[in-house]
Amino acid sequence: MESNVPFKIFSGTNSRYLAEKICASLGCPLGKMNIERFADGEFSVSYEESIRGAQVFLVQSTFPSSDNLMELLLMIDAAKRASAHSIVAVIPYFGWARQDRKDKPRVSIGAKLIADMLSAAGIDRLITMDLHADQIQGFFNVPVDHLYASAIFVDYINTLDKENLVIATPDVGGTKRASSYAKYFGIPMVICYKLRKKANEISEMQIIGDVTGMDVLLVDDIVDTAGTITKAADLMMASGARSVRAVASHAVMSDPASERVDLSGLTEMVFTDSIPYSKKCEKVTVLSVADVFANSIRRVLSNESISSLYVL
DSSP states (O other), X not given: OOOSSXXXXXXXXXXXXXXHHHHHHHXXXXXXXXXXXXXXXXXXXXXXXXXXXXXXXXXXXXXXXXXXHHHHHHHHHHHHHTTOSEEEEEESSOTTTTOOSOSSTTOOOHHHHHHHHHHHHTOSEEEEEOXXXXXXXXXXXXXXXXXXXHHHHHHHHTTSOOTTEEEEESSGGGHHHHHXXXXXXXXXXXXXXXXXXXXXXXXXXXXXXXXXXXXXXXEEEEESSSHHHHHHHHHHHHTTOSEEXXXXXXXXXXXXXXXXXXXSSOSEEEEESSSOOOSOOTXXXXXXXXXXXXXXXXXXXXXXXXXXXXXX
8 A cells, every 4th residue: 555644543442343354454553542431421532642644544333322423523523633634434334324314394314414523523534335325425525435235245145046036125215226236147126115104113015026936135225123124034935935035234233133033034134244243143144344444445545446346
């Protein structure tokens, strides 16, 4: 890597596992910092080494709880006040991304608010992966490198028997994503159409397409309570599918998601490690995106194109 500006990588508390993998891929040490927590729940952030004039990469996903976001904001502010040359927020999972529009009266647009907070704190660039909606990139006034988990999911899909494989989406909103996979592999696609009465509760689901005798691969970006994806899998099996697997970028997996996956018709559920998944679920497989982010950081440092990292 050629760069006139030295770089350093630091991590928030709950994304350290991924930051260590990224540093191992880059062949550099993880920066030293101290996060001190007080009895009332407040905490402070300090860098334990000089970052003056350095290009600083801060690895932290903003998954629940909100402490992860607040920790990142304090890290950004501390880096700015310590005279960092530039600050790049590396956010594998960008939380609040599902609040990207006013879908009913008198609600906030959470994704825009978070974007404004990160910009106000002082980031110069954002590197993230599989935003819930592509237009969230437009909420930022700094460059956004939007990576895709397809870079590792394609390799996984290539290990499957594709003779009877069909790509599926658990809801209409994921049609574009599923269509990209279907076109790339030259295989058919089906869609699940769902109606919701309220958040995290599905009232009705139907399949658009034929899955009889097929091996179905469901493609999604976020699995929260796993209600949608497990119901889709069970519906596929009831409609004559031979097997159902699923790949999803972000394992939010709020309770009782793991139990639902275990009890569902899914053969396997594949996630990335953008969010730490420590619960026990025999059907879950976790693939690392550390190399994807390491390559992106490497290209940012050398001012190379990142679009070549995109598989589809």
